[in-house]
Amino acid sequence: MNDIERLTITEDIRRVMARYVRYADGQRWEDLAGLFTTAGTFTPHKVDGSVWLQMSGRAGIAKALASTVASPADVYIHHLGSSEVEVTSANTATGIFNMDDRIFRAERGEGVAGDADFSTMEGYGHYHGEFVKIDGAWYIAKLIQTRLRLTFS
Numbered sequence: 001m002n003d004i005e006r007l008t009i010t011e012d013i014r015r016v017m018a019r020y021v022r023y024a025d026g027q028r029w030e031d032l033a034g035l036f037t038t039a040g041t042f043t044p045h046k047v048d049g050s051v052w053l054q055m056s057g058r059a060g061i062a063k064a065l066a067s068t069v070a071s072p073a074d075v076y077i078h079h080l081g082s083s084e085v086e087v088t089s090a091n092t093a094t095g096i097f098n099m100d101d102r103i104f105r106a107e108r109g110e111g112v113a114g115d116a117d118f119s120t121m122e123g124y125g126h127y128h129g130e131f132v133k134i135d136g137a138w139y140i141a142k143l144i145q146t147r148l149r150l151t152f153s
Helices: 003-025 030-031 056-065
Strands: 036-044 075-089 091-109 117-134 137-152
Touching: 003 030, 003 075, 003 091, 003 117, 003 137, 030 056, 036 056
Parallel strands: 036 137
Antiparallel strands: 075 091, 091 117, 117 137
C-alpha cells in the first residue's frame, strides 16, 4: 500500500467519525447506527472503567441511544480532536479519537442507564474504534468510549 492509499483511508475513517458526532448532535440515531456494520458494537464506559451500556447491531444501537433522550429539545454537542488512525490493511483500520461531549437537558431528568439526575452533562475521553471497508464504504465494526472525566449538574 502506498502513502496516498494510506492517507485516503485515514481521511475516510476521520469522515466516518465526523458523521458519527454530527448525527449524535442532531439526534439522528438511525443514521448514526447506519455507520456501524450490521453486527457492530458500541460500548461506552464510565470513568471508573466499568461498562455503562453495551449496544450491538444497528437496531440495538439506534434503540439504546434514542432511549437516552429525555426530550427532543435536549441539546447534544460532541467534539473530536486529535486522531490516531492505523491502517492495518486495504479493508481494515483502527483509530483512537479524543473527544468531549455535552448534553444540555430541556428539563432536569434521569441520565443514561438511570445513574444520574442532571440538567447538564460534560464528558471527556476517547473513542477507540475498529473499522472495516465493505462494498467500497467504511463502517465502524467496534467502538469503545472511555472516560477521563464525567460531570453532572
